Amino acid sequence: MVKGVEAAGIPVVHMCTVTPISMTVGANRIVPTIAIPHPLGNPALEPEEEYKLRRGLVEKALVALQTEVEDQTIFE
Amino acid sequence: MxxxxxxxxxxxxxxxxxxxxxxxxxxxxxxxxxxxxxxxxxxxxxxxxxxxxxxxxxxxxxxxxxxxxxxxxxxxxxxxxxxxxxxxxxxxxxxxxxxxxxxxxxxxxxxxxxxxxxxxxxxxxxxxxxxxxxxxxxxxxxxxxxxxxxxxxxxxxxxxxxxxxxxxxNYMPNGTRVNFFEEKRGSRRAVDMLLKKLADKPFVTEYPMPDFDRVAPNPAVKDISKATIAIVTSGGIVPKGNPDHIESSNASHYGEYDITGVTDLTEATYETAHGGYDPVYANEDSDRVIPVDVLRDMEKEGIIGKLHNKFYTTVGNGTAVASSKAFAEEFSQKLLADGVDAVILTST
Known part of the structure; x- marks a missing residue:
């Protein structure tokens, strides 16, 4: 799906936990996330802390979208 | 005979x-x-x-x-x-x-x-x-x-x-390798090939590169504070009850859901249809898979222009590549028509 969106001409950032799959699939902008069942959260944290964690990841995704890339890039 | x-x-x-x-x-x-x-x-x-x-x-x-x-x-x-x-x-x-x-x-x-x-x-x-x-x-x-x-x-x-x-x-390469002696040594063959290439003449590589089927990255978003951002996910987030019956594996379709006015996904309103991971955390709070709460706040604060009022979702669990590709081709056209500038795609 990532490639399909990219092919349509829309910049896309792939947020996922298993980045090697994302690389194999062919995503160009990749942001690693927390865990497979809760990529953008961590149920062990207090809600406020969890929100901060999620916000941090989304901020990274926005950075990725605003960064020119020539090749597949993982935004750690 | x-x-x-x-x-x-x-x-x-x-x-x-x-x-x-x-x-x-x-x-x-x-x-x-x-x-x-x-x-x-x-x-x-x-x-x-x-x-x-x-x-x-x-x-x-x-x-x-x-x-x-x-x-x-x-x-x-x-x-x-x-x-x-x-x-x-x-x-x-x-x-x-x-x-x-x-x-x-x-x-x-x-x-x-x-x-x-x-x-x-x-x-x-x-x-x-x-x-x-x-x-x-x-x-x-x-x-x-x-x-x-x-x-x-x-x-x-x-x-x-x-x-x-x-x-x-004339058969498809079957992975069998056979040792044999070439008449010309490797350096000679490489130079011959290079000369042909330089002369724009046809040549046959001895080691074809695998077909990666890559799509080149699109240019970056210039001004994110004016951009409309859409959410797409393969994590199977759907309104509670999975109204379109997206299959828990090998999904045959995707869902398009309106989130106008939605600022937070809750246990009462959203869940996951995905059958390939423990759904407990996503069912408790689907923002853990698609960050609607954060993007709404960022929209309010002017960090992003707009959160697109629809999100697209399917279950990426044993789903055929051909299906995923077809889904993306279809909803991407809708995203383009709706003036979406960038997509955040989350996977579980």
Whole structure:
């Protein structure tokens, strides 16, 4: 799906936990996330802390979208 | 005279199309059917088709063991020197049937087999490493070409002659490597190839690079504070109750859901339809998979221009690549039409 969106001409950032799959699939902008069942959260944290964690990841995704890339890039 | 048994489907036997795909295997001794006529012509006097076995494509794939054992018993009795299946071109079930039966004939009866099909036929990926598979065009318009390659290969196999490299004997590379001495050493061949390349002359690489099927990255978003951002996910987030019944695996469709005015996904309103991960955390708070809460706040704070009022979702669990691609092609057009500037796609 990532490639399909990219092919349509829309910049896309792939947020996922298993980045090697994302690389194999062919995503160009990749942001690693927390865990497979809760990529953008961590149920062990207090809600406020969890929100901060999620916000941090989304901020990274926005950075990725605003960064020119020539090749597949993982935004750690 | 070399004895050949030929396997074809109901369509090429001129029994019928999809409406006859359910017919069980039939054996027609002494008969030449469909592309068999072209094989017969190509064999000249070297070989003859002693029997044509016909089976409906659906029957074969739905009654795999039954069809296989019936046909194997016949082939054993006929005891040919070589078994030919197809060509199947781009007919998926037919290609799988050809590969399956050709492989079984080789493995269980020790009779060499050859088949032919289009490179994207799913049967090709499944069996090209086990059965000599001649690449064909994607439709029966390529029958003549297919037979002209399959027939000599079949004869070679029947005569137990050494089979050359895939490019010499016209089959799909099957992963077998054979050591041999080149007449010219590597450095010489490399320079020759380079000279041809520089002169814009055709050359053949000795090591083709794998086909990665990449899509080049799009330019970055210039001003994110004015951009409309859409959420897409393969994590299966859906409104509570999964109103469109997206399957928990091998999804056949995607969902489009309106989140106008939604600032937070809660246990009462959203859940996941995904059957490939522990759903507890996503069901408690679907923002853990698609960050609607954060993006709404960022929209309010002017960090992003807008969160698109629709999100697109499917279950990426055993879902066919072809389906995912088709989903993305379709909803991307909607995103473009709605003026979306960028997508955040989350996966579980």
């Amino acid at each position: 070399i004895k050949v048994v030929h396997y074809i489907n109901q369509f090429f036997a001129q029994i019928g199309g999809e409406e006859m795909a359910h017919i069980p295997a039939e054996r027609h001794d002494g008969e030449v059917k469909g592309p068999g006529a072209a094989f017969k012509a190509a064999f000249k006097d070297e070989a003859e088709i002693i029997s044509t076995i016909v089976c409906g494509d659906s029957y074969f794939n739905e009654h795999l063991e039954e069809a296989k054992s019936t046909i194997l018993a016949w082939v054993k009795e006929l005891n040919p020197d070589v078994f030919i299946a197809g060509p199947a071109f781009n007919a998926g079930r037919y290609g799988v049937a050809c590969g399956t039966i050709a492989d079984a004939v080789q493995e269980e009866l020790g009779i060499p087999a050859v088949t032919g099909m289009y490179v994207e036929n799913p049967g090709a990926d499944m069996f090209k490493n086990k059965v000599y598979t001649v690449p064909t065009k994607n439709s029966a318009a390529g029958a003549r070409d297919a037979v002209s390659k399959m027939a000599p290969l079949a004869l070679k196999l029947a005569k137990k002659e050494a089979i050359g490299a895939s490019c010499q004997d």
